[in-house]
Amino acid sequence: MEVWPLARVLSRILSLKKSACGGALVTTSPSRFLSSGTTVLQGNVSRSYFSTGPPVTESTDLVYSSHGDPSQVVQLETRKLPELKAKRTYAILPDPPAVGGNEGVGQVLEVGSQVQTVKVGDWVIPRDAGLGTWRTAAVFSEDDLVTVPSDISILSAATLGVNPCTAFRMLSDFESLMPGDTVIQNAANSGVGQAVIQIAAAKGVHTINVVRDRPDLQQLTDRLRAMGATYVIKEEMLRKPEIKDIFKAVHKKKTKRKATANNNLNNTVYLIQVYPKPKLALNGVGGKSATELLRHLQTGGTMVTYGGMAKQPVTVPVSALIFKDVKVRGFWVTQWKRDNKQNEEALHFMLKELCTLIRAGKLSTPSCTEVGMKDFHKALDNAMKPYISSKQILVM
Amino acid sequence: MEVWPLARVLSRILSLKKSACGGALVTTSPSRFLSSGTTVLQGNVSRSYFSTGPPVTESTDLVYSSHGDPSQVVQLETRKLPELKAKRTYAILPDPPAVGGNEGVGQVLEVGSQVQTVKVGDWVIPRDAGLGTWRTAAVFSEDDLVTVPSDISILSAATLGVNPCTAFRMLSDFESLMPGDTVIQNAANSGVGQAVIQIAAAKGVHTINVVRDRPDLQQLTDRLRAMGATYVIKEEMLRKPEIKDIFKAVHKKKTKRKATANNNLNNTVYLIQVYPKPKLALNGVGGKSATELLRHLQTGGTMVTYGGMAKQPVTVPVSALIFKDVKVRGFWVTQWKRDNKQNEEALHFMLKELCTLIRAGKLSTPSCTEVGMKDFHKALDNAMKPYISSKQILVM
Numbered sequence: 001m002e003v004w005p006l007a008r009v010l011s012r013i014l015s016l017k018k019s020a021c022g023g024a025l026v027t028t029s030p031s032r033f034l035s036s037g038t039t040v041l042q043g044n045v046s047r048s049y050f051s052t053g054p055p056v057t058e059s060t061d062l063v064y065s066s067h068g069d070p071s072q073v074v075q076l077e078t079r080k081l082p083e084l085k086a087k088r089t090y091a092i093l094p095d096p097p098a099v100g101g102n103e104g105v106g107q108v109l110e111v112g113s114q115v116q117t118v119k120v121g122d123w124v125i126p127r128d129a130g131l132g133t134w135r136t137a138a139v140f141s142e143d144d145l146v147t148v149p150s151d152i153s154i155l156s157a158a159t160l161g162v163n164p165c166t167a168f169r170m171l172s173d174f175e176s177l178m179p180g181d182t183v184i185q186n187a188a189n190s191g192v193g194q195a196v197i198q199i200a201a202a203k204g205v206h207t208i209n210v211v212r213d214r215p216d217l218q219q220l221t222d223r224l225r226a227m228g229a230t231y232v233i234k235e236e237m238l239r240k241p242e243i244k245d246i247f248k249a250v251h252k253k254k255t256k257r258k259a260t261a262n263n264n265l266n267n268t269v270y271l272i273q274v275y276p277k278p279k280l281a282l283n284g285v286g287g288k289s290a291t292e293l294l295r296h297l298q299t300g301g302t303m304v305t306y307g308g309m310a311k312q313p314v315t316v317p318v319s320a321l322i323f324k325d326v327k328v329r330g331f332w333v334t335q336w337k338r339d340n341k342q343n344e345e346a347l348h349f350m351l352k353e354l355c356t357l358i359r360a361g362k363l364s365t366p367s368c369t370e371v372g373m374k375d376f377h378k379a380l381d382n383a384m385k386p387y388i389s390s391k392q393i394l395v396m
Numbered sequence: 397m398e399v400w401p402l403a404r405v406l407s408r409i410l411s412l413k414k415s416a417c418g419g420a421l422v423t424t425s426p427s428r429f430l431s432s433g434t435t436v437l438q439g440n441v442s443r444s445y446f447s448t449g450p451p452v453t454e455s456t457d458l459v460y461s462s463h464g465d466p467s468q469v470v471q472l473e474t475r476k477l478p479e480l481k482a483k484r485t486y487a488i489l490p491d492p493p494a495v496g497g498n499e500g501v502g503q504v505l506e507v508g509s510q511v512q513t514v515k516v517g518d519w520v521i522p523r524d525a526g527l528g529t530w531r532t533a534a535v536f537s538e539d540d541l542v543t544v545p546s547d548i549s550i551l552s553a554a555t556l557g558v559n560p561c562t563a564f565r566m567l568s569d570f571e572s573l574m575p576g577d578t579v580i581q582n583a584a585n586s587g588v589g590q591a592v593i594q595i596a597a598a599k600g601v602h603t604i605n606v607v608r609d610r611p612d613l614q615q616l617t618d619r620l621r622a623m624g625a626t627y628v629i630k631e632e633m634l635r636k637p638e639i640k641d642i643f644k645a646v647h648k649k650k651t652k653r654k655a656t657a658n659n660n661l662n663n664t665v666y667l668i669q670v671y672p673k674p675k676l677a678l679n680g681v682g683g684k685s686a687t688e689l690l691r692h693l694q695t696g697g698t699m700v701t702y703g704g705m706a707k708q709p710v711t712v713p714v715s716a717l718i719f720k721d722v723k724v725r726g727f728w729v730t731q732w733k734r735d736n737k738q739n740e741e742a743l744h745f746m747l748k749e750l751c752t753l754i755r756a757g758k759l760s761t762p763s764c765t766e767v768g769m770k771d772f773h774k775a776l777d778n779a780m781k782p783y784i785s786s787k788q789i790l791v792m
Binding site: 286306307308324325328329 | 682701702703704708709710711712713714715716717718719720721722723724725726727728731
């Protein structure tokens with residue numbers, strides 16, 4: 001029996017540079033992945049799009065032979081697949097050459113006799129970073145794979161394991177958020193940022209979304225607002241005094257609401273004042289942007305850093321720590337998955353919740369650009385460009 | 397009935413500048429504090445040292461009329477005490493003129509008819525910061541006072557409420573420390589630092605103590621080691637590669653111990669390698685010193701900031717947050733006391749534990765310089781000097 005990889009996802013800037021080409025795992029063991037020449041389609045897709053064909057013994061892989069600039073070091077190679085083995089071999093971290101890619105979805109084509117957790121036909125995503133998804137077929141240990149439902153779109157499945165999971169955990173694990181609470185984040189247009197907006201909106205949690213100024217700011221604002229963003233503001237706005245009007249204490253909120261009951265005309269003026277200060281700040285940038293998020297956090301709130309696009313550390317005033325009791329934390333979804341390896345339920349509960357949101361139309365597939373595997377250089381180049389909101393997807 | 401204030405404590409640099417002259421509370425209500433002209437004695441002291449004398453209607457207070465440099469704004473004034481009132485009035489934060497001082501111990505002289513939690517003869521310390529302890533007598537609400545045992549020295553009682561409590565909570569509330577664990581701290585010679593060394597040592601927890609270089613470094617090192625400090629190192633040492641030898645992983649510790657079993661001569665060489673990386677870092681400085689502490693923290697460890705002597709923010713590398721999962725927190729004992737106002741048990745448990753250590757000789761009174769109340773200018777000047785290890789105590 002065989003596995004059909006439906007899409008291989010090319011990670012965006014950070015993961016390309018840091019993870020994808022920095023520590024890929026190649027593992028051999030009971031399950032077998034296999035490629036087909038099919039094209040990935042938008043929306044839900046049925047199995048019938050994929051032909052069965054002859055037994056697959058080779059895979060076309062995007063391989064890097066040294067660490068460095070992906071557009072320099074990544075090459076396309078066709079390599080022989082290993083045999084399925086009854087004896088399990090554990091994942092190791094190989095020296096290059098290694099296959100790039102942390103994300104993607106595949107379909108199980110064949111399983112070894114000892115395999116229990118995946119079966120032929122299952123859609124599967126990598127359990128850990130560094131599995132090496134930029135290839136048409138592979139043989140993996142069942143421990144390296146997680147089954148996902150096949151009634152969501154391929155693109156949703158292919159992009160489910162990292163950004164939406166990061167957003168989900170950051171909204172769940174640091175502060176107890178209730179409907180009406182506020183979250184502030186920078187990098188609001190990133191894959192994580194968009195998932196944060198949508199998951200928070202589904203919980204009734206307001207989001208204040210900070211983006212860098214750019215030529216198409218109005219379109220971006222409209223797009224994020226359509227996803228459920230409460231506010232979309234430029235980074236410079238965070239430093240202006242007007243911003244404080246957004247975060248009035250909750251008791252003011254009540255007074256103002258009463259005051260507007262007979263005065264609908266002024267509603268928008270007053271509406272700008274109804275949000276409690278953020279309990280949670282999500283930082284994908286670092287540097288000054290992170291310090292600005294911190295300034296708006298409520299007493300006892302938490303800032304979680306998951307990225308450092310500005311390549312600057314997080315600077316925390318001593319007074320914020322001592323007198324405002326802000327908590328400064330970090331989050332890395334890969335580490336969460338490793339820490340929860342024995343806690344299958346937590347992982348499956350999260351994936352189930354995310355798929356429920358996807359099916360309900362509350363968590364959309366990120367904007368994607370599909371690129372054929374042979375044009376991988378184009379995808380790598382696109383992924384490195386600034387202000388590109390689209391995720392590069394390798395189809396095979 | 398009446399209260400005898402045994403000692404009034406002059407806080408050291410930070411509290412003098414920030415708290416003591418920044419937000420004193422003067423409250424009137426059921427309990428009455430009263431002064432006597434007695435001198436504070438070292439060691440345990442019995443009641444007989446204090447005369448009863450005529451009813452006390454006045455108090456000599458150290459008052460500040462505006463915020464600013466204590467040596468400029470603090471003045472000695474004799475003021476009339478208010479009557480005891482049956483009706484409780486709540487603490488308010490008055491504008492200056494206000495009485496300075498956050499720490500001290502007094503003895504209850506008289507209580508109003510509604511008072512339940514303190515009785516005549518009790519030794520009491522302020523429950524909150526800003527009570528205004530620099531005076532010979534006062535009338536306070538029972539809610540503003542906490543009873544402490546009278547079988548510890550007056551100096552221990554007078555200095556119990558802030559520094560030892562800060563150290564105790566920081567060692568209890570952030571990481572679960574087990575015997576054999578390591579804590580790293582800067583400002584190791586501060587009041588908090590000395591309490592950390594002693595409370596940690598009593599728990600079997602190792603301390604790596606960072607101090608600024610100074611003329612009497614060897615004496616200071618000897619003194620802190622005598623208190624139980626595992627290592628005392630200069631700040632510059634933290635940046636040297638040798639420091640890493642102190643923090644070997646625990647599995648190395650075991651190997652090394654086996655290796656030395658038959659080789660006692662090399663014991664000291666190997667002993668330097670036996671400590672696990674710190675689970676907890678305590679930061680009273682900020683700036684570069686804090687960043688250095690962070691570098692040595694173990695994965696998942698916590699840095700708690702309780703002071704900012706360097707007047708520099710805490711700078712945290714993004715990678716430490718994401719990939720090392722370090723937690724950056726703050727602690728303010730005043731806030732802890734306020735948050736636990738309904739949780740009397742937690743406060744009393746802590747004071748009981750600290751007094752047990754004091755009685756057992758495991759938590760010494762900080763080095764103190766006693767100054768008569770009229771010489772308060774001398775005490776204020778001393779408190780502002782750098783490298784002064786002695787706490788200034790006003791006796792009255």
